[in-house]
Amino acid sequence: MKLQFTLTTGAAALCLALTGTTAAADGQAPTCGLNTGEAASGDPIKVGGINGNAPPGDFSGGTDAAAAYFDCVNANGGINGRPIEYIVENDQWNPELAGQVATKLVKDEGVVALVGNGSVVSMAVNAGLYKDEDVMVMASGCAISECYESTNIVSTNQGPLPSGIGALTYAVEELGTTSAACIGFNIPNNGGWACDWMEDYMSSQGLTGTSILMDPTAVDLNSVYLQAIAEGVDTILLMLPAGPAIGLLKVAEEQGGRDLFKWVSPTPLYEPGVAEVLGDYWNDNLHIHTAYPYRAGPLRQ
Structure with a gap:
């Protein structure tokens, strides 16, 4: 499977270990x-x-x-x-x-x-x-x-707000997005915080943004997906951890929804194994923003 990435980075979770530990490429013991x-x-x-x-x-x-x-x-x-x-x-x-x-x-x-x-x-x-x-x-x-x-x-990570806005900026500038739904958790300083900024960004561009927030303790991905369809937007921003984001993409696949929207995500889906789990159905149709240097091409798994 091939996923489209807008930026590239290493795994943020390893930053601590890599900062204080060095290991030579020739197999020397770590320092x-x-x-x-x-x-x-x-x-x-x-x-x-x-x-x-x-x-x-x-x-x-x-x-x-x-x-x-x-x-x-x-x-x-x-x-x-x-x-x-x-x-x-x-x-x-x-x-x-x-x-x-x-x-x-x-x-x-x-x-x-x-x-x-x-x-x-x-x-x-x-x-x-x-x-x-x-x-x-x-x-x-x-x-x-x-x-x-x-x-x-x-x-050590960029966080959902700048990463999510980065994904959305790519969607607007490269994919032609004019309206988007931000799907996140109904946690005020998480999904509410990041999706509110997403709406502000879209408004600043003369575009339309809306938020779909769900209870993290009672996730109903089918209902969330149907709500996204009802909003009539052209783009979905998955402001979610990898697990629920993959779950929602699977719901969309089951209902043939890949081509109904442009699909973008912040960094959580930039994770080993995601491409294999999602399979070829999402080939070239999922765009993921990562945390660091600018604008890379597609990653071929």
Whole structure:
């Protein structure tokens, strides 16, 4: 299958590991920690990480990458001889649980920072806690407004707002889009935030934009697809994690809907295995914006 990409990038979840670890192409051992080749044995330094791994999406890739990096650091002298004790919690897309696990990490465990976070709900719930406790959070991937507005949170990914607008700009400039529906989750600082900006962008171009927001705990993709048809737009912007986005594309395929719309997506669909899962039906008909350098051609799988 061939998918059309507007930009190219590496996997954002690996940025942390690649920043601190180097491995030569000729097969040399990685360089990390003090690079002593001896395991760290001092008092551990506690670092936390929170992911969201439950329906409707798995965001554990960032904490997995961070754990692999910290294992390498610990096996090579640690930080001045001290190993990193990496404590990972899963908030399961549950705001109440997100608050509980963050409090556990920050107040009970006394972590010095949180690294590799990937969660839709955690940052919104805990941004105030991180600021009040002066704890820095480096997310591997984030999809809500707090990640880009809070002084105590940074993220290695571009986020849904600029990535989504990038996909839509491509659709307007290259595909002739005049009206678009932004499909996202009914989370104010996620789907509501990004899709509101999408509507503002379309309005600024003298075009039409509308939002279709769904409950992440009770996803009905058939109803969402029928609503998109009823809106009468010419373009669908999939402002969704990979799993639900693939699910919606499968619904469209079952109903022969590929050619009813121009289909564009921000970065989440730029993921290994997506082309194989979607198959040839979407060949040259799905346009995906990725996070970094400009304007590449089609990727042939």
